[in-house]
Amino acid sequence: MYVAVKGGEQAIANAHxxxxxxxxxxxxxxxxxxxxxxxxxxxxxxxxMTEGSVYDPDLAARAISQAQGDALEAxxxxxxxxxxxPRFGTTIAIDTAGLPSERRVSATFKEIPGGQQLGATFDYTHRLLADPTEPLDLEAAVEEDEPMPRVTDLLGAGALLEPVTNHAEGEDPDPDPADLTREPTVFPMSRAExxxxxxxxxxxFLLGIGYSTLRGYGGTHPFVGEVRVGEVEVEFVPPELGYPVSIGRIEVTECQMVAQFVGSSEVPPMFTRGYGLAFGRSERKAMSMSLxxxxxxxxxxxxxxVAPANDEEFVVEHADAVAATGFVEHLKLPHYVxxxxxxxxxxxxxxxxxxxxxxxTESEPELEEVSR
Known part of the structure; x- marks a missing residue:
């Protein structure tokens, strides 16, 4: 550390x-x-919030302010x-099947039960800088709530899509939740991990790796089965009660990606799934995760x-930007010895x-004399 250098402590205080x-x-x-x-x-x-593994908009906003807009520092x-x-326990897995969507789009079907719902999105903006002083037109049509079954459920009903699974063959279908923040990473990992x-x-990083799969380094050409953004209830079972109680609502983004599968001698051709879920409005992150x-x-x-995106250890070990930042930025510290x-x-x-x-050079004249 720089404190080992003469005057280091005062220099650090001045830097702060x-x-x-x-x-x-x-x-x-x-x-x-x-x-x-x-x-x-x-x-x-x-x-x-998503990359920090803490759902708290107030704390995330404070971290962004303290980090001066540096997302990784935040x-x-x-x-x-x-x-x-402190940790009090594990909540029940959130139910996104009936997610009341603020935004819900599908690239696989034009007409879907409940309809497409554009919501708040940059998709249709002109990508031009706007005048921040210009008044906003905040009027929006309020649509009636309609049932919005998952598009993937519609495909699954016809045996066109693989069944819902969060585990590979031979894995525990309902394992205890993994916690990579407390347990060392061990490969191979379960899908949940x-x-x-x-x-x-x-x-x-995930965007780049996901993009590589579309360019031939992974061999997939997927379709967005559905992207949803909305609030879901979080439930917890207190030991003293023994039944679930709602402890609040959180906003999440969910992506169900649908990709081809040519089949095998045992499994007929069908579509397969990729899944992504992130806190708040995080469509790009959820889509990249699913890819x-x-x-x-x-x-x-x-x-x-056949591709980097297939390599679990390569992806997982390099996806964590906090670890990557720490390793890269430590190069600024003294390495004199x-x-x-x-x-x-x-x-x-x-x-x-x-x-x-x-x-x-000295032996060249001797070689010349020998040759003569």
Missing amino acids: ALLASRGRGDQSQPAITPEQVREQLGVLVSRV VTLMRTYRTTL RMQALARGDEG VDRSMRWEELGERK DFQAELVLIRGIQEEIRERQAEA
Whole structure:
């Protein structure tokens, strides 16, 4: 650490003060409050909650403000805070089958029960910078609630889609929830463990890996069966009661990806599933998760391992941006001894090469005399 350098502690204190000053900016301008971040930067708040593994919009907004907009630093703050929280138990798995959707779209069928619901999306914007002072037209038509069965259930009813499963053959169909934050990562992982790792993974990395599967490095051409955004109830069974009680509602984004499967001697051709779930409005993250999830199921579907997205260890070990950031940024810390050792090694090798070249040059006249 830099504290080992003379004057290091004061230098670090000065760096903290300078960081705070730069982050505050022009003090004649009003400071951005965490409340403003929470209400107006909802997509960023959702990402920080998902990768930080803590559903708390207020804390995520505070972390973003403290990190000066650095998403990875904010995620690190959330994970650090998470380690201080007591654990009371495990909630019941949320039921997204009847998710009352604020947004619900499908790319597989034009007409679906309950209809398509565009909701809040950037999909149809012109990607042009807008005037922030221009008044907003906030009027929106309120649609009546209609049943919205999953599109994948419609396909499954006709045996066109594989049955719902969260485990590979031979795995416990209902294992205790994995916790990668408390247990070491051991490969191979169960699908449940992989999904937890993907949920905590960096959105940009997963997007890149998911994109690679569409470009031939994975061999899939999927369809978005359905993307839903909405609020679901979270239920918990207190030991003293013995029955579930609702402890609140959270906003989630769910993606069901549908991909081809050519079949085998035992299984007929059908569509297969990829799944993604993330906190808040996180469509890109949920879609990327579903693409990677489908790719990493190659073994249970009897496919070949041919691409980086198929490699569970490669994806999981490199998806965690907090770990990646820590390893990359530690290179800024003093490595004087290591560098000096390599410097001595390089100098020694160069000196040895120069000596050999000198010896070769001295022997050239003798070779000429012999040839004569």
